[in-house]
Amino acid sequence: MDRKPSNGTKAGCIKVRWMICIITLMMIFSLVATKVCLSLAIVAMTDPDYDELTPEEAALIPSAINLTVTDEKTNETKVIIVEQRNKNYINWTQSTNDKLLTANFLGAVLSPIPAGRISEKFGPRRLAFFLATLAGVSMLVFPAACKWSFPVAFILRLVQGFCTGCSMPCAHVLVSRWAPKYEKTLFASIMNSGGLLGALTTSPLVGALSGSTFLGGWPSVFYLIGTLQLIIAVIWLFTVYDDPESHPRISDEEKQEILENRLTNAGDSNISMPWRHVLSSAPIWALIISNFAWGWLESIISGQVPSFLDSVLDLPIEQNGLFAALPYLASIFSSNIISWISDKLRSNGKYSTSAMRKFFADIGFIGSAMCLVAATYVGKRTALIVTFIVACKAFSVAQVAGCYVMHLDISPTYAGSIVGIMETSQNIASVAMNQAAAMIVGDEPTLESWSNFFLITAGLSIFGTHYFALLGSSKLQKWDPSFKSVEQAIEDDLNGDEVTQTIYDPDIIVRDSRRNTIVSEFPPHLS
Structure with missing residues (x-):
């Protein structure tokens, strides 16, 4: 491992790695705000x-x-x-609006996998800075583009979606290099909170600015978010570094702590991605299937819950907006608390990492599915329905300690590429969910049609968690460059000699007693 000479600094009050974690949260917040803002602003943009x-x-x-x-x-x-009419109105029809909203999604689908690989090879710092700057500039010129030409506005929105889709791969490469073994779940959860904060705060901000006369009303939304994005990009460039070895201000003590408690080496990422082994790996397919199920569930909460509340309870728009925001507020707290508990249980050496990932995946899938279905069996009791929806989201984010971080265990070297695959699976699930909702719920939704749709979602969640429990594994995979031996991989997963055997540890290991080597194991390495 190539290391720069020691700078001789001592540990400060605030760890450098947590500063990087918070700044990454800010970066994700600004990019998610870019994604969310148009869905509400477009109402004020068109007549x-x-x-x-x-x-x-x-x-x-x-x-x-x-x-x-x-x-x-x-x-x-x-x-x-x-x-006679608002001078800032854009002459677009509803079908034109729908095309523009689709552009962001198309960009987000295309970008995660290549962004992950580029981050691994060249580092996430420069890539994220370039993409955030590009997104910020495109936001600033977007109002003018809308008034000038729809094709130009469509291309800008496509670019913004591409930039947004790169955020998680860049973030998870940082997690693999900066977070010690027993902090990476919380590290990833705090970063992920940036997206939850973006979804929580952007809609009220867009509503307030669009209804004002400040900078013309709706254009101010894009000016403000674009400016914020550029400011965060500059902060990112001067404070975030690809790894501890290249950071000029990290203390020797903290650097040593990270290097001794992580598996990956930044130099290993230059090795070609073993795609054949990755795509034939049982744990990888466990991640793909479980993240598809989770993406479906999350898309319902973010995209369909407002429609559900409107059709079932017939709430005023103000109340609907408030109740739709509550799940995000609850999930910010539950996500970080659950992640902290997960890391604590692993560091105590009482439970294996695989057991913890599968346990919290069960909590996320089963708990949220039960709450979602229960919301359709309490009639039109507003308080109970909202409580179940909030609990559904609070349970759902337990996946941040479950199927959404297991790739950091099985292949930290290729964390960016694998999370790119997972994000793509979630995006595909989002499209499939919307199509299913259109067919099952239809244009005239009833409580019965919503119940049927939520029951199908519950079934998919149960399938996802069972598939994950069967083939998921947190053992470092043989095709990762940091792999040393099967014995070492098992030892790292167990977190100590006093680990408690659980139903989530069904591994079958055949050992050659004479040579003291592992002959075979389950879940299998299909590659």
């Missing part, structure tokens, strides 16, 4: 009364007209300018 007109027809209608008014007492004539 619903002009939906049936073509852009050419709408353009012929003046934004204001002059009225001549005569005062009967003084017989004076005045010309009054009456605004």
Whole structure:
């Protein structure tokens, strides 16, 4: 391992790795805000009364007209300018709006896997800085592009989606290099909280700015988020480094602590990705299937719950927005508490890492599925329905300690590429979920149709957690460059000699007693 000469510094009050974790949270927050803001801002951007007109027809209608008014007492004539329609309206129809909203998703689908591999080979610092800067600039010019040309606005939105899709691969490469073994779950959870905070705060901000006259109303949304993104990009460039070895201000004590308690070496990432072994690995497919199920569930909470509350409870838009935000607030706390508990249980040496990952995957899938289904069996009791929805999201994020971090155990060297595969699986699940909702719930939703849809989701969740429990494993895989031996991989997974055997440790190991070597094991290494 190539190391730079020691800088002789002593440990400070705040660990450098946690500063990097918080700044990464800010980066993810700004990129998620980029993704979320348009879905609400587009309502203020377009005039619903002009939906049936073509852009050419709408353009012929003046934004204001002059009225001549005569005062009967003084017989004076005045010309009054009456605004006929908002001058900031864009002449787009609903189908045009839908195309623009799709552009972000297309960019997010295409980017995670290549972003992960580029981050591994060249480091996440420069890549994330470039993408955040690109996203920030595109946000600043987006209002002008919307007024000028729809194709240009579509391309900018595609670019913003591409940048957003790269955030998690970059973040998880940092986790693999900066987080010690018994901190990586909490490390990843805190970073992931940036996305939850973005979803929680962006919608109220967009609503307030769009309804104001500040910088023209809705354009101010993009100016503010774009400026914030550029500021965070500059902070990122001067504070975040690819690994502890290259950081100029980290103390010797902290650097040594990280290097002694992590598996990966940044130099190993230059080795070609063994795609054949990766795609034929049983634990990898456990991650793909379980993340598909989780992506489906998360998409329901973020995309369908407002519609569910509206159709079942017929709530005012203000209340609907508040209740839709509560699950994110609860999940920020539950995610980090669960992750801290997971790391604590592993560091105590009482439970294996595989057992902890599968246990919290069960909590996430089964707990959230039960709450989601229960929400359709309490009639129209607002308090109970909202409670079950909030609990559903709070349980769901237990996956941050379950199927969403196991790739850091099985292959820290290729953490970016594998999380890219997982993110792609989640994005595909989101599309499939929306199509299923359109078919099952339909245009005239009822409590019964929602119940049927949620039951199907519960079934998918149960399948996902069982598949994960059967083939999932936190043992370092043989195709990862940091792999030394089967015995070492098993020892690392067990977290100590006094580990408690659980139902989540069904491994079957055949050992040659004469040579003291492992002959075979289950789950298998299919490659």
